[in-house]
Amino acid sequence: MDYLEFKITCKKEFSEILIAELAEVGFDSFLETDAGVEAYIQEELFDRASYTEVIEQYQELAEISVEEGKMPKVNWNEEWEKHYDPISIGNEVLVRASFHPANPEVKYDILINPKMSFGTGHHATTYLMLRHQLEIDHMGKSMIDIGSGTGILAIMAHKLGAATIEAFDIDNWCVENGNENFELNGMTEVKMGHGTILEVNPSGPFDIVMANINKNVLLDEMEVYVKLMKPEGTLFLSGFYEQDVPDLQYRGESLGLKLGHQKSKDNWAAIAFTRK
Numbered sequence: 136m137d138y139l140e141f142k143i144t145c146k147k148e149f150s151e152i153l154i155a156e157l158a159e160v161g162f163d164s165f166l167e168t169d170a171g172v173e174a175y176i177q178e179e180l181f182d183r184a185s186y187t188e189v190i191e192q193y194q195e196l197a198e199i200s201v202e203e204g205k206m207p208k209v210n211w212n213e214e215w216e217k218h219y220d221p222i223s224i225g226n227e228v229l230v231r232a233s234f235h236p237a238n239p240e241v242k243y244d245i246l247i248n249p250k251m252s253f254g255t256g257h258h259a260t261t262y263l264m265l266r267h268q269l270e271i272d273h274m275g276k277s278m279i280d281i282g283s284g285t286g287i288l289a290i291m292a293h294k295l296g297a298a299t300i301e302a303f304d305i306d307n308w309c310v311e312n313g314n315e316n317f318e319l320n321g322m323t324e325v326k327m328g329h330g331t332i333l334e335v336n337p338s339g340p341f342d343i344v345m346a347n348i349n350k351n352v353l354l355d356e357m358e359v360y361v362k363l364m365k366p367e368g369t370l371f372l373s374g375f376y377e378q379d380v381p382d383l384q385y386r387g388e389s390l391g392l393k394l395g396h397q398k399s400k401d402n403w404a405a406i407a408f409t410r411k
């Protein structure tokens with residue numbers, strides 16, 4: 136699968152919003168750089184009209200300039216050694232690549248070799264979902280990670296003692312990378328699936344349902360997620376801004392859910408739902 140690469144130079148404060156807008160039009164991998172954002176999209180998913188609409192909307196305000204290219208064959212480890220620092224979540228979690236040294240003091244050591252996949256803990260939404268996970272009991276529970284990216288949330292569930300874990304993503308790169316990351320973290324019994332929730336058709340029900348995708352996909356698919364929740368289960372959602380929480384809350388309530396704990400970082404939100 137070939138990827139197109141867009142090296143976007145912009146004012147620093149616009150990086151996050153451009154990532155969110157480009158994710159809505161099919162871009163699936165991003166690297167925040169000192170100059171702005173590097174954004175990647177599968178060649179066959181690229182729609183120039185919707186991409187141009189996003190760029191034009193922010194061009195003047197964000198002082199955008201773009202250098203387009205095709206994804207060269209790169210050594211991802213080398214790339215990530217340049218750009219990817221380990222991330223700590225409190226004193227408990229360290230998310231690192233295998234080329235970073237381990238810290239024996241840390242309770243949960245998560246190994247992620249991210250390649251092209253989203254989910255290293257650097258993005259606020261991943262960070263917030265991990266924070267939610269640290270606050271709930273996973274021991275012996277069942278968990279599903281919808282739109283797994285690197286597989287980081289499924290790996291966190293495994294480290295926290297979840298007994299059964301399902302994970303899947305629509306992107307082949309993520310599936311390949313997620314399975315590598317599962318092996319790195321000793322999760323040999325879990326294989327990442329490929330497709331949307333309707334294609335994968337997980338059987339469930341699950342104690343913990345997690346989806347960090349984007350507002351539109353979540354609104355479309357939430358009804359299916361709710362069917363996968365055990366009566367006492369919890370649904371965690373992220374991939375949207377704080378100002379979008381009321382829309383998700385409204386949809387959740389129409390499906391018999393009540394909004395629970397909410398976390399925010401850099402204007403992004405991650406929310407928890409239980410049944411009313």
Ligand SMILES: C[S@@+](CC[C@H](N)C(=O)[O-])C[C@H]1O[C@@H](n2cnc3c(N)ncnc32)[C@H](O)[C@@H]1O
Nearest residue numbers: 253254261282283284304305306309331347348
């Ligand atoms: C924001 S990333 C989250 C990755 C990871 N779960 C995390 O928390 O860091 C969203 C992921 O969802 C995948 N995705 C997008 N739409 C999807 C859909 N309808 N079903 C499943 N996965 C989807 C993307 O390929 C991407 O890997």
